[in-house]
Amino acid sequence: xxxxxxxxxxENKPWNLPLARRMAGKVKWVTDIEKSVLINNxxxxxxIQVAENEDWNFYWMSVQTIRNVxxxxxxxxxxxxxxxxxxxxxxELTRKDLMVKNIKRYRKELEKEGSPLxxxxxxxxxxxxxxxxxxxxxxxxxxLFVEEFRKNPSSTWxxxxxxxxxxxxxxxxxxxxxxxxxxxxxxxxxxVAQPSKEAYVISLYxxxxxxxxxxxxxxxxxxxxSTYRPLRCYMYKLGFCRFCTVKYTPSTSELDNMFVHLxxxxxxxxxxxxxxxxxxxxxxxxxxxxxxxxxxxxxxxKLFDDIxxxxxxxxxxxxxxxxxxKHCFECYGYDIIIDDKLKPWLIEVNASPSLxxxxxxxxxxxxxxxNDTLNIAxxxxxxxxxxxxxxxxxxxxxxxxxxxxxxxxxxEGADRDLRNRPGQSVGSKGGRVRDAGRAMLTTWK
Numbered sequence: 001x002x003x004x005x006x007x008x009x010x011e012n013k014p015w016n017l018p019l020a021r022r023m024a025g026k027v028k029w030v031t032d033i034e035k036s037v038l039i040n041n042x043x044x045x046x047x048i049q050v051a052e053n054e055d056w057n058f059y060w061m062s063v064q065t066i067r068n069v070x071x072x073x074x075x076x077x078x079x080x081x082x083x084x085x086x087x088x089x090x091x092e093l094t095r096k097d098l099m100v101k102n103i104k105r106y107r108k109e110l111e112k113e114g115s116p117l118x119x120x121x122x123x124x125x126x127x128x129x130x131x132x133x134x135x136x137x138x139x140x141x142x143x144l145f146v147e148e149f150r151k152n153p154s155s156t157w158x159x160x161x162x163x164x165x166x167x168x169x170x171x172x173x174x175x176x177x178x179x180x181x182x183x184x185x186x187x188x189x190x191x192v193a194q195p196s197k198e199a200y201v202i203s204l205y206x207x208x209x210x211x212x213x214x215x216x217x218x219x220x221x222x223x224x225x226s227t228y229r230p231l232r233c234y235m236y237k238l239g240f241c242r243f244c245t246v247k248y249t250p251s252t253s254e255l256d257n258m259f260v261h262l263x264x265x266x267x268x269x270x271x272x273x274x275x276x277x278x279x280x281x282x283x284x285x286x287x288x289x290x291x292x293x294x295x296x297x298x299x300x301x302k303l304f305d306d307i308x309x310x311x312x313x314x315x316x317x318x319x320x321x322x323x324x325x326k327h328c329f330e331c332y333g334y335d336i337i338i339d340d341k342l343k344p345w346l347i348e349v350n351a352s353p354s355l356x357x358x359x360x361x362x363x364x365x366x367x368x369x370x371n372d373t374l375n376i377a378x379x380x381x382x383x384x385x386x387x388x389x390x391x392x393x394x395x396x397x398x399x400x401x402x403x404x405x406x407x408x409x410x411x412e413g414a415d416r417d418l419r420n421r422p423g424q425s426v427g428s429k430g431g432r433v434r435d436a437g438r439a440m441l442t443t444w445k
Contacts, residue, residue, distance in 0.1 A: 028055060029049055029058045029059070030051070030060075033062055037369075038355060041367065041371050045381045058084075058378060061084055063352055069084060069088075083327050083384045084328055085377075088323040090322075092318045094332070094350060096160055100135045103129075103313075107129050131310045133204045137199060146176065157172070158172050159201070160200060161199070161200055207250045208339050209337055211340070212241075214248060215243050215248055219241055219335070219338070220333055221235070222238075222331060222333060223311055223331070224376060224377075227390050230407045231316065231404060232402075233315055235401055236372070236399055238399050242280060243280040243282070291342075299342055302342075306343070306344050308403060329377045330351070332351065333349070333353025335347040369399075371398065376392050
């Protein structure tokens with residue numbers, strides 16, 4: 001029996017339109033990452049879940065899937081109403097070896113241009129771009145590593161597989177014999193680059209980390225990039241610190257104790273002293289308050305300006321090689337370690353920062369992170385149009401704040417003044433210049 005017609009004057013109300021017409025304006029989503037913080041956000045918006053082989057507008061996908069989407073063999077052309085959450089070659093920043101390679105190339109290019117940013121001290125160390133620990137690729141750079149190691153044979157180094165996350169396969173060494181043992185255990189008799197051998201990076205270990213309560217920690221910060229050319233990126237204000245469960249010691253007898261050295265929750269949650277209520281985490285705001293009370297407001301502000309500087313420079317380093325596909329955006333997880341001199345170091349960048357919640361506060365943070373990310377990536381929750389200028393109004397940012405807008409910076413002349421990091425001067429070459437770091441970070445205000 002057919003339904004009676006709607007009352008006069010109500011024919012075009014949303015609830016009286018046929019289902020197909022009502023759904024036509026809804027975003028259709030797909031994901032291959034089954035996390036509640038994602039799905040709850042999609043459902044809250046009234047978006048419609050579809051299968052990946054159906055027409056979709058928004059696909060939050062794993063890094064494995066993005067390879068297929070943009071593969072020459074299996075990939076397909078995305079339409080203007082489809083967007084995805086990774087750039088095709090995101091790994092230029094998120095693979096440990098490629099990140100370092102791109103930053104080194106960036107430094108060399110700035111040197112060739114004669115840029116003041118590439119200035120070095122009398123020992124050949126970069127004054128403004130020294131934010132990644134000394135790093136080599138193994139097996140390719142083995143001889144270079146040995147040369148560096150012998151300059152300071154008492155140093156400790158950390159080895160990480162290039163393509164793994166969550167602390168897997170990481171170990172510390174302080175003797176060349178340990179490298180040779182690793183080589184034998186890896187079933188290769190010599191350090192000749194072999195396609196079949198897994199690549200590692202080996203970095204000088206930051207053995208003087210800033211400690212709180214005697215424990216080592218790092219920062220997990222979220223950065224959203226909506227476009228690389230021109231570069232536009234946003235900083236999420238609600239990052240957090242991840243603490244080790246065991247007090248730090250530089251003693252060589254504890255090199256194998258990952259509960260002392262690695263902050264990854266995937267490792268620390270197996271420790272005897274892991275706290276399931278707070279998850280060994282502090283908010284970034286708590287860290288700022290702690291540092292302001294123990295070190296002072298001025299040095300704390302400089303530290304956070306330096307962290308912002310590092311993030312922007314790392315993104316600038318990969319921007320020329322990044323495939324700036326208009327269908328893409330990316331939310332990166334930056335890992336930063338602060339040493340006891342309050343100098344921040346970029347350790348790595350994650351393409352798929354964990355959306356698993358280890359505590360109630362963790363779940364709230366990550367739910368809000370996805371909510372705010374979607375508000376920028378999919379304006380007003382409407383059908384995407386990848387041709388839009390990707391510049392949302394300030395009220396849409398939520399807990400994000402604009403970190404760098406290349407178009408705006410160039411139009412206001414900020415890039416011309418990028419001669420120094422926040423709070424530093426050029427000295428005799430021009431005296432005190434405009435605080436370039438702050439100029440870069442405040443051009444939107």
